[in-house]
Amino acid sequence: MxxxxxxxxxxxxxxxxxxxxxxxxxxxxxxxxxxxxxxxxxxxxxxxxxxxxxxxxxxxxxxxxxxxxxxxxxxxxxxxxxxxxSSDVWELFRVIIRERKRRELDPTLALLRECVSEAKVSESKQLPHLDERLEAMLEFMELTDAWGERAAKLAPKNLRRLAKLGDSIFKLAE
Amino acid sequence: MxxxxxxxxxxxxxxxxxxxxxxxxxxxxxxxxxxxxxxxxxxxxxxxxxxxxxxxxxxxxxxxxxxxxxxxxxxxxxxxxxxxxSSDVWELFRVIIRERKRRELDPTLALLRECVSEAKVSESKQLPHLDERLEAMLEFMELTDAWGERAAKLAPKNLRRLAKLGDSIFKLAE
DNA sequence: TCATTATTTCTGTAATTTCTGAAATTTGGG
DNA sequence: CCCAAATTTCAGAAATTACAGAAATAATGA
The missing domain is CATH 1.10.10.10 (Winged helix-like DNA-binding domain superfamily/Winged helix DNA-binding domain)
Incomplete structure (x- = not known):
């Protein structure tokens, strides 16, 4: 062509x-x-x-x-x-989210859960806050995961609608 | 260490x-x-x-x-x-969003705007829907940009609060 | 079944990226 | 201003990744 x-x-x-x-x-x-x-x-x-x-x-x-x-x-x-x-960008977005979640987020969550449970039992002198830091990261990844999950489930049209609600959503957080 | x-x-x-x-x-x-x-x-x-x-x-x-x-x-x-x-994951997230927006999203938006205005005037036989496709992509990127902008402005605590609102936000879209 | 066309796999090469250790530069104290 | 410590720059080596073209495989239809 x-x-x-x-x-x-x-x-x-x-x-x-x-x-x-x-x-x-x-x-x-x-x-x-x-x-x-x-x-x-x-x-x-x-x-x-x-x-x-x-x-x-x-x-x-x-x-x-x-x-x-x-x-x-x-x-x-x-x-x-x-x-x-697909010629629908929202559909493409959905598919990419779903796949990156599966390939990267899920393994990371698994690893973080392992790390957190290890860190709870074994205190380290060098890294006294290791467990806190890992837990904070785990929480972040779990929330990211939940958003990804929900976004991947939404129909493309609704995803677009949600994206357009931007301003009013961010007002909720203030 | x-x-x-x-x-x-x-x-x-x-x-x-x-x-x-x-x-x-x-x-x-x-x-x-x-x-x-x-x-x-x-x-x-x-x-x-x-x-x-x-x-x-x-x-x-x-x-x-x-x-x-x-x-x-x-x-x-x-x-x-x-x-x-920073030991605050939400702060890290904010900084990364801001920077990727600046480095990647902004140039992409600029390019898409160029492409869209070119595509409007010159029809292509090979790609008859070129302008539609580019416009859809531009809209997607503009919305992404707006979300990034808002997220980067939010204080880390509020960002976390917003993330935790997940379910109720997604209900808005259905 | 055979010949033809389409597709995938494989292997070596090219290009790029990452990394190291040495050299050069900068910084700060005395 | 000089010395020592700290940092950065740089050139080349090592590793990785991307790619082309050839060979092998698979599919189609005559």
Whole structure:
């Protein structure tokens, strides 16, 4: 595909942002392209459009599928797999939250719970407040986890509605 | 310093998590150590405790200072710089939000605004919905930005209170 | 079944990032 | 102002990650 300059700019930036958040640049670019595309794209078209090796696209698409961000579709008269992603940013947000929670937050919670129970019994001279600090961190992660859980359950439309309530929500805290 | 096993576990995990979020492993470990420490630590003690080169600690601490996460302090009779970080997780959260907003969200918003105004005028045959998609993304980022802004302004105590309101807030959206 | 096309896996290379130890610079006390 | 301690800078080594192209595998339909 021949990309308009605007789309190129967006895709390149998306790749850079992905890299800053621990997502491989090409993977982020593939996702950005699919997000802009009005139709599912076959892997070779992605490779050609982004000027990366076909094999890389294959790996990137697998990765995006493990995140639940990309689906395979087929069309009559074409043997090739076609790939697409949701065009709803709130849905994408939901999926990413769910997955990062599963991959990172849950293991961190498990570890923190272990650490907290260990720290309670064994006092350390070097780190006298170890248990307090770990407990504070655990509380933070548990609250984050609960928010993630709830956000992941909400329908995209409601998530958007909630986001728009911003001001009134923050007033609750003052 | 001689680290208790529990503290080691936490620091190692923190390093791995940092790496997944685009933070250098040693940098994240330094921060984790300072978080657990009851007192500011001099750089050489950090290097020794984490078994990394002194020069590396220097660079890592500089990086943490640019994030606003670490301060330098001094004590009488010791020429060395001592470093510490907030022991309040909500304060840390606030600082990180503020900084990621500044570094990543703000530039992304600027770019998206550019893209949206370009896309409005120049129609693309390949990507007929380009403008819609970019506008949806812009709206998402603007809302995220507004939440970040508000969260960064809130006092740590209020941030915690708000986090604990979780359930009742999400009910608003249904 | 066979030929063709599509996809994935694998291997080596390139690029990037991280890290160390030495050298240079800065700081503060005497 | 000089010395010693502390810190930073820097260049290269080590490790990791990303990537391309070839080879292998799988799928399709004639």
């Amino acid at each position: 021949n990309l308009p300059a605007t789309a190129q700019k967006f895709i390149v930036h998306w790749g850079e942002m992905g890299a800053r958040w621990g997502i491989n640049r090409s993977v982020a670019q593939i996702h950005a392209l699919l997000y802009l595309s009005p139709r599912p794209l076959p892997a070779d078209e992605i490779a050609e459009t982004l000027a990366i090796a076909r094999s890389n696209v294959s790996v990137g698409l697998k990765e995006l599928q493990t995140w639940g961000l990309v689906r395979v579709t087929h069309t009559l008269g074409d043997r090739r797999d076609h790939f697409d992603t | 001689n680290l208790p096993a529990t503290a080691q576990k936490f620091i190692v995990h923190w390093g791995e998590m940092g790496a997944r979020w685009g933070i250098n492993r040693s940098v994240a470990q330094i921060h984790a150590l300072l978080y657990l420490s009851p007192r500011p630590l001099p750089a050489d003690e950090i290097a020794e405790t984490l078994a990394i080169a002194r020069s590396n600690v220097s660079v890592g601490l500089k990086e943490l200072q640019t994030w606003g996460l670490v301060r330098v302090t001094h004590t009488l009779g010791d020429r060395r710089d001592h470093f510490d970080t």
